[in-house]
Amino acid sequence: MTMNKIMAKLRRKENGQYRLLGLCIFLSVFLVSSFTLMFFSSSVQEGLPPGGDTRKLMWLMLGVVGIGCLLFTLYGSSLFFRNKSKTFGVMLALGADRKELAGQLFWELLTVAGTCSGAGLLLAAPASWLLWKLFQGMVPHTARTAYGLEIAGILAGILFAAVLVFHILFLGIRFIKRTNLMDILHAVRKTEMVREIRPWTGKLGIALVIFGLFLAMAVPQLTVRLFRQGMPGIWNMTYLLCVFGLYLLMLSAVFNSRKGKHPKKYYQNIISTSLMRFAARQTTRNMCVIALLVFVMILSAFWGTMYYFGATEGGSTALYDFSAHFPAREEQMGMSELSALAAEYGGNIRSYKESESLQLVIHYTGRDMNDQRQYFDVEYEKLASFVSVSELERIMGVQISLKEGEYLTVTESGYRENIWVSADCLNVIEHPVTGRTFQPVFQGTIAFDNLVMGSNPFAFVLSDVDYQRFSARLTDEFKEEHVFFNVEEGTDLYGFADAWKRAYIARATALSSHCHLYDAHEEALALSAGELYGYSGEIDLSPDNPQLMGDWKYAPFSKVLMEAGAMELTAVFVLLSIYIAVISLSSAGVMSYVRSLTIALDNRQLFEDLRKLGADHTYIKRVIRVQLRKLFAYPVAAGCIVTGAFSLFLTYFNDMVLEAFELRMLLMEGGLMVLTAGVMYGVYKGAYRRSREIAGV
Amino acid sequence: MLEVTHLSKSYTSGTQVYSVLKDVSLKVEKGEFVAVMGPSGSGKTTLLNCISCFIPYEEGKILLKDRNISHLEERELSKVRNRQMGFVFQDFMLLDGLTVFENICLPQIIARRPVVQMEEKARNICRLFGIEKIMDKYPAEISGGERQRTAVARALMNQPYVILADEPTGNLDSKSCRAVIDAFLQAKEEMGATIFMVTHDSFAASFCDRVIVLKDGQVYGELMRTGSRRAFMDQLLDTIRTLGGDRDDYE
Structure with a gap:
């Protein structure tokens, strides 16, 4: 021996x-590594738009994944x-x-952490491959969804595993270095006391959560709308009020118990309540973290779904399934060529319309924000599309009333006013050749997605007389051609759309080779002022350029490709969001489970004492159950309520309107909450069973 | 064998400093069975923990067989604990994953003693304490008294200079308590062990040769057993009454 x-x-x-x-x-390395393998894969990186909020959000999610996994592993190691x-x-x-003991512990930890991390890393690759296959099932029509292991993803997984192992070893060293042997011997019985708290603490907590959310989410939107003043970044600190409120709420849940109107219940639970009080600070902190993890879990799943619906929403209501606009001097496909192409895919062209728009200089009022986050009016000058009212009637098949000297603003469907520009922004129209100006009167808006896609900030409609007046002496350089059409049912829509897109790109010349925000008038103004124009230069007109459809001024529109593109982009986002949700839920589950076991271990002696006092198994089980219920139910309920309030504030204060699809989303979030509660209930059952074993009942 | 001189220990809580031990000096001779008694808060357990070097103290010296162990380095201290001290705790502190036999062997395993002699010695001790039938059982499978006898046997494995026992009968019923005291007496008689026991139990203390009484962190007095155990117990009870144990709070 x-x-x-x-x-x-x-x-x-x-x-x-x-x-x-x-x-x-294993779980944490496995989850993080499979996440990083996917996140750093070229398909996801190419699928995400360069810059912008989505990419930032993804990085934020990566951070949350890492911290969440680190947290629950360290919590597991503390037990x-x-x-x-x-x-x-x-x-x-x-x-x-x-x-010598330190050496033993070090090798034990290194063996366990090394083996399990290695297994996690190894299994992460097939797991991410399987998930990728699932993802491909969601995004069928795209070539860029081929799975490939990227070295960055592998390295990120290894780095995380190394950080995790280092942290666990560090905790091991700290554990072994505890010099006071009595503390080690009695660590299992160490408890702490919090100061007496006031009976109104819980109510104050709820008030702070609501007030904090209102300050953080509603006030910035209200100040922009009322005073054109955005709140500084430091204003986000008001979220801390919510966190503090949550802490008070949890503290109150753990600590407060009054006889009130139910003295019987009070006495039944007196042991559980007093036991929780003795470790109130630890338990409260723990419950707050669990509530925040539940918040992250539901929110990430909710955002993923919301993002998906949001992305497919734009353009789905367009009147024509296919449309394009291009410089009048370009030679694009006409009706006969399109019909021939459609025939190749088993269909016919329907509702084909051609039209022309004028590119006139508009002087309009927009809004910008300075470094102090104050919004101020700016006079802009650029080109925009104008169509005549009779043309628009013909294309849209509706009757429109517009007199000479008036104009209509063409918007996208479901357009709502925003802070940057309003529909009545137009001050002056200027003939780009003669320089003649005209001040039309705003007569309202008309929604026509296919037209507004090619003109920023809007396209406009003039009376036939005004249109003719501006059309005179306008060279082709300032004219655009438009085509609108549908394809009959039964056609291979995706095949046709892709072939049309390729043919359209193949016919595009240098005349069309401009990026999305390019404006010839703005360029001319910049050059005459001796300034650089940022949107100059040609773009890569290749059908395999993944960014082309987002970056090209003359990108053709087709619902089927737009939906596939949105699907591809959002599927990545949804997939990653679901990952975050799984990780957050795992963390919350592990932390709750570990905390439950800690409570059972802490109270083992007390259960013995209770037995000596005549308590039977039923009573001891109740003592355990009441504590565990609080530990599970309060954070889950608080996390769900805070998420619900957050989502409601977010969707409402974004535009002060709750749309039907937003309400559907909120309902779906309710479903997610039920699902979360269900999973946590499963963990509770497991924790309760194990705690009973520890207590010997 | 064990000598404590001018030992002082205090705890700080916020700005308040509480003196727990004030200039405590005592001596325990080889083969002596000494108990420390006193009311709650008198510093009994703190004294034992200081002697065991489990907790640091501000002033004083602790000599174990004339060697000052007050400021030993970690490695040296481990050796002293392993070879010169034996511990018996109130809650036994047996490792649940090891059998009774393995628990008893533990001090020699740590000291890397030859296996054959170690096992032989452990078997002998088990026989001596009447626990040979439970040698292969785990702590969870035996009674409290058997657990504590196992703990005493473990403490004796390396033939330490002194056995330090912290309320060894605190968690036991009267029958088990007697069994543990018998184990100590047996160790003293048959192995010449020196035992230093902290207790609040007058019955357990009445078996000792000498009882040191602490009050408010100071040595209040010493009682030598000269006559019968019962007479000594009466003497101890009288002393405890004098210390305030008989005061009626409602008077």
């Missing part, structure tokens, strides 16, 4: 602790060390050398 054999036997006997630690390490403390305390008391 040697020290090594004894340690090996102890390991075997304590294998439950090693299993839990190993499982935490491991807690259970180890007795063994080490006895060993030290019997004269074992601290350095």
Whole structure:
């Protein structure tokens, strides 16, 4: 019998602790690595728009994934060390050398962490491949969804595993370095006390959560609308009020218990309540973290879905399934060529319309924001599309009333006013050749997605007389051609759309080779002022350029490709969001489970004492159950309520309107909350069973 | 064998400093069975923890067989704990994953003693304490008294200069308590062990050769057992009454 054999036997006997630690390490490395493999894959990186909020959000999510996994693993390891403390305390008391024990622990941890991290890393690749296959099922019509392992993803996974192992070893060193042996021996019984709290603490907590959310989410929108003043970045600190409110709420839930109108219940729960009070600070902190993880979980799943619906929403209501605008001097496909192409895909062209628009200089009032986040009016000057009212009537098939000297603004469907530009922004129209100006009167808006896609900030409609007046002496350089059409049902829509897009790109010349925000008038103004114009230069007109449809001024529109593109982009986002949700839920589950076991371990002696006082198993089970219910129910309920309030504020204060699809989303979020509660209930059942085993009931 | 001189220990809580031990000096001779008694808060357990070097103290010296162990380095201290001290805790502190036999062997396993002699010695001790039938059982499978006898046996494995026992009968019923005291007496008689026991139990203390009484962190007095155990117990009870134990709070 040697020290090594004894340690090996102890390991075997304590294998439950090693299993839990190993499982935490494996799960967290597995989740993070499969996430990074996917996140850094060229398909996702190409699928995400360059710059912009989506990419930032993805990085933020990557951070959340890392922190969430680190958190629950470290929490799992704390239980491991807690259970180890007795063994080490006895060993030290019997004269074992601290350095020798440290060495043993170091190798044990390194073996467990190394093996489980390695397994996590190895399994991450097939798991991400499987998920990718699932993703491909969601995005069928695209070539860029081929799976490929990227070195950056592997390295990121390895880096995370290294950081995790380092943290666990650090905790091990800290554990072994605790010099006061009595603390180690009695670590399992160490509790702490919080100061008496006031009965109104819970109510104050709720008020702070609501007030904090209102300050953080509603006030910035209201100040912009009322005073044209955005709030500084530091204003986000008001979210801390919510966190503090949540803390008070949890503290109150743990601590407060009054006889009130239900003295029987009060006395029934008196042991559980008093036990929780003795570790109130630890428990409250823990419950707050669980509530925040529930918040992240539901919100990420909600955002993923919201993003998906948001992305497919734009353009889906367009009157024509296919449309394009291009410089009048370009030679694009006409009706006969399109019909021939459609025939190749088993269909016919329907409702084909051609039209022309004038590119006139508009002087309009927009809005910008300075460094102090104040919004101010700016006079802009650029080209925009104008069509005549009779042309628009013909294309749209509706009657429109517009007199000479008046104009209509063409908007997208469901357009709502925003801070940057309003529909009545137009001040003056200027003939780009003669320089003649005209001040029309705003007569309202008309929605026509196919037209507004090619003109920023809007396209406009003039009376036939005004249109003719501006058309005179306007060279082709300032004219655009438009085509609108549908394809009959039964056609291979995707095949046709893709072929049309390729043919359209193939026919585009240098005349069309401009980026999305390019404006010839703005360029001329900049050059005459001796300034650089940022949107000059040609773009890569290749059908394989993944950014082309988003970056090209004359990109053709087809619903089927738009939906596929949105699907591809959002599927990545949805997939990653669901990942965050899974990780957050795992973290919340592990933390709640570990905390439950800690409570059972802490109270083991007390359960014995209760037995001596005549408590039967039913009573002790109740003592455990009441504590565990609080531990699970309050954070989940608080997390759900805060998420609900957050989502409601977010959707409402974004534009002060709740649309039908937003309401549907909020309902779906309710479903997610039920799902979360269900999963946590499952964890609660497991934790309750294990706690009963610990208590011997 | 064990000598404590001018030992002082205090705890700080916020700005308040509480003196727990004030200039405590005592001596325990080889083969002596000494108990420390006193009311709650008198500093009994703190004294034991200081002697065990489990907690640091501000002033004083602790000599174990004339060697000052007050400021030993970690490694040296481990050796002292392993070879010169034996510990018996109130809640036994047996490792649940090891059998009774393995728990008893633990001090020698730590000291890397030869296996054959170690196992032989452990078996002998088990026989001596009447626990040979439970040698292969785990702590969870045996009674409180058996657990504590196992703990005493473990403490004796390396033939330490002194056994330090912290309320060893605190968690036991009267029958088990007697069994543990018998184990100590057996160790003293048959192995010449020196035992230093902290207790609040007059019955357990009445078996000792000498009882040191602490009050408010100071040595209040010493009682030598000269006559019968029962007479000594009466003497101890009288002393406790004098310390305030008989005061009626409602008077």
